[in-house]
Amino acid sequence: MLHPSAARLSHFLPAGGLFLAGLAAAYVKDLNVFFTSLFNVLPTLVLLLGGAYCAVYRRQRELSLMVTVYIAYYLLDTQTDFYRDNGRVREDAAVIFHLTCLLLPVMYSLYAAWEERTHLAQDIVARLAVLLVVGSVALGLEQSYPLQVQNWLADIRWPALHGAWMSLIQLSYLMFLIGFGVLIWQYLAKPRPLHAAQLVGLLALFWALPKTFILPFTLNIMCSQVMLMIAAGVAHEAYQMAFRDELTGLPGRRALNERMQRLGRNYVLAMTDVDHFKKFNDTHGHDVGDQVLRLVASKLSKITNGGGKAYRYGGEEFAIVFAGKAIEECLPHLEVIRETIAKYEIQLRNKENRPQDDQQGRQRRGASAASSVSVTISIGVAERQPEHRTPEEVLKAADQALYAAKGAGRNCVMAHGQTSRRGAVRTTEAAS
Template sequence: MLRRCAAGLRLAHFLPPAILLISWPAAWLTTRHHELAGILAVLPWLLLLLGAALCCVFQRWQQLLLMAWMMVLETGLMRDVQSMDQPFFPGPAVIADFILATTLWPAICSVFALWSDGRRLLPEVAARALVLGIAILGLKYLHDHPDLALIRQLGQTWWPALHAGWMRLPQLSYPICVGGMILLGLGYLLEPRPRHAVPWLLLPFTLAILPHVFIEPQLLPIFCSLALLSQMAALVQESLELAFRDELTGLPSRRALNERLRQLSRQYCLAIVDIDHFKQCNDRHGHDVGDQVLRMVASRLRQGSRGRTYRQGGEEFVIVLDRQAPEAARVWLEAIREDIADYPMQLRDMASRPAGKHRNLRRPGSSASGRRSLTVTVSIGLAAGHRQSDVAEVLKQADKALYKAKALGRNRVVQA
């Protein structure tokens, strides 16, 4: 489990939230130009409309509600800042809004980020809209009828020994933020996707900005705009991953392979890897074991290859070895083939599995006696090409070499 989670971690998933950190210094300088105040006030709404359109096109209601919650925070606080007569002496309603925003924001942001999209569209959207509506109505009611006792409780310093001098927000905001980051981190480990990486960085960044909103109110629309851009970037990145990445193995898909084949250098090698007797393995052990075999082979190819591995379809993989001589490529492919053949996959005996609703429960003593190993081998066809070569012809030569490897007894590398 941990190995699969670690394999799914990709720094590219954190590129969208990195927009916040990279763009923030330049965006902060715009607060010095007061003539941009009108544009900054409208910009978050324009980005929200654009983000809502993207979410509707890609049916990403999870991110749509998260964007809407960002706008609720920005609109409410901007209204409070503009309604203050004296910036450094806010009234009870403004204090109530600020304390509730700093405590509710991390909690609801984490809920919306971890609330995955279900199969039933209308009930899912209605449930999330209900949660968002209750939060908005609650904030509106407490703004119109500020409860001083509740404000004191939420704004109280509960643990003085843990309250550092740099903490300018209500103390409850920080443990709620830390708890949200832990939950978001676990959610990302279980399902590594860009949309889970964005809120993880968004939570602490929000708490760092909020103490300055009364001094620099233009920071709010700037931050909200950057946060919305990060969400949209994550949305586009995730959609591209679904189009260009195989979900089962995590490898780039055939579409990504076709794009890569257009960008080869002067000297390259193409290798087609096929799992031996895969159909018989599926028929004998079931598709669950077949999926396990595909993931294992993909993992070994990814770790051991000097090139980029793609899943072409079914049990076939393609390795692109750019700027590699065929002699060196064959040595590496032989090492990969031996590594896969020497790797014992532990399978559980289907006869020892409980039936019915207890199917997923392990019987006592079955861990040792109920398992058997499965050996997997691969056949590999290799072909070399250069800039003047027809890539389709080189791939065809590699396919012919693969069939020759199978005809010679499988579990071998054959060069065209």
């Protein structure tokens, strides 16, 4: 099932930046000795560092991708070195180049789509076995029947689709097209920074291969960039695991702690809690409980319209930070969020009967349903005062206001020091 709504431009930013930097470096004509020497060792250096990084964190898929890219770089780099030194290509240059252009997108797409699902040692052995089998067959054919293999690869099978702009064999374009289809589908099904990096990496290889003998050091630069994209994708995901809550998509508690250290002198903090969540969870099950948390998180994320930012604090609790705001500015926005959640009805349905898309879900919510539940939240708010020495003290004051909101009947917003509750949509609490 595809999830295009979860796609983010931020997933592509690290890999896209590396791709653009590689393009700029590849078109530099006059390089001094330092950069020439650097580009010669850069792919090996990136493989050693990035490969060690992936190995330490047991990311065998990314490690196999780097090895695949490096092998392609090594095979073509020997050809470009001979060309630069002698002013002519080697006798086996054509068949090596065509084989690399054919097998690189195949192996790259295969390893990119091959997720780690088995025991670590078994997974590594399986990946190495595929690489050795494919490499051995290709090497055997190239050594035994070089002319026949070259003619078979270079044959124009679809004249109607052939264009003068094509610098690669037709089969290579077909393999790249299939690879792009697989990786686009993978990203839309599971939008992740790593999947975005793999897609941009394939695009970089597609651009670089035709320029192998045209632009100097294009191969060195772009293969290094692709391996860096993969390593950056792993680092990006590691950051998200540490700083972003997987269930709700909101920044997590660690991100909140970092943000609180960078607040100025004027700010407002709010603590939010789902009313009677434990009872709700025990009654309707953890799947519905997770659905409730995602609903509350999605509504709280819209607090950005009021200058705030929501965080998953833990369990059913959420925190909201308003930097540079006064409490009078924040309360109306918090009331809107509270009211929106209280009015929203969650339709309970079997997993087999879930809607296929958001539009179908809205249509079902508009129709009469056999079973539905509603949920409410309580909010406590505190503004930074002169007696507050740290943001943690303000957060503690907001937490005290949250307890006051619970004691005042729930489904309301209470400011620190406030004695009476603000208006609520209804007094029923998470009733089905």
